[in-house]
Amino acid sequence: METSHTASLIAVESLSASTRLFRFETGGEHLPFVAGQFYRFTFTDAAGLFERSYSFSQFDPKLPLSQFELVISAVAGGRATDLLFNAELGLTVQLKGPYGRLILPADDKRCLVLVATSVGVAPFLPMLQNLEAGEHQRFDSVHLLFGVRDPTEVLFQETLLRLRSKASWFELTVHCSRSQDSAMDWQYSGYVTNGLTQLALDPKSDHVLVCGNPKMVDDVYAALRLQQFGPRSVIREKYVFAVQEKSLQGPSRSSSDEALLQQKMKAYGVTLATDPKPLKPV
Ligand SMILES: Cc1cc2nc3c(=O)[nH]c(=O)nc-3n(C[C@H](O)[C@H](O)[C@H](O)COP(=O)(O)OP(=O)(O)OC[C@H]3O[C@@H](n4cnc5c(N)ncnc54)[C@H](O)[C@@H]3O)c2cc1C
16 A cells, blocks of 8 residues: 655745746655655545646755645646645645656766756756755766746746856756747757757766656657667656546566665665555656
């Protein structure tokens, strides 16, 4: 039996026209997770119970361990959107997890590449916190390729630019699909796949984590396959809609994936939910 946890909404902050940060408090419980993982939430509205998945996205090291944050983009007519974007503080939710293999690799690598579109940057936020706290030493460099429609959608821009200016190991490029190149040397027009071609990656020494829009995830993977990358060096998480999520069978973990995940969980001093089966729905 998987353990179900309860949490209450304690704060909401607007990040952009369509995206908000939701902070929850568990009432003292420290929910296990390795940076990059997600939980499955059960919400209740007038029509009954329903489930959605959200990545834990907290990255402030001062956040109490009993709290977690979600970064959620509104979807027109979306059931969870309607509930959460109109919720009062105190809303109670149930959640199970953690799930997912979108985590930092166990082995040291030359180059770590994080590729996100829009709110797909959420799972990379706690990872960046861990990297900044010292894990960056396991990589020569870390590149975040962030795809958005236009520059107004660059979530956490200030935080990302602050890290870029102070950390020599961190590179940020923002790829805007609907606007021209800007004067900023980190902003380009086009898709994140263009940014990949600039990196001269090597499947033997480099590792890529990709999260967000399913089409972008497929396009990035296809581009990397041409460079001889395979599923072990490109970990993908698609933010599929709930209806797609249900219809997909999550692949069961291979024994080496299982060992890697256990190793990471141990390193972070956390335990896995008792039934870890519903993995990333890629
Ligand atoms: C592993 C995983 C982690 C996720 N983490 C996050 C996260 O951290 N933050 C986050 O914001 N979302 C995340 N998602 C997506 C999230 O689970 C929901 O699918 C999303 O919030 C929409 O839910 P909803 O109930 O508002 O919309 P629904 O009621 O599910 O959808 C309403 C309608 O909109 C369509 N639709 C749904 N989503 C989109 C979309 N993105 N673009 C266009 N049309 C859409 C549906 O097909 C449907 O017709 C994640 C998904 C997965 C699988």
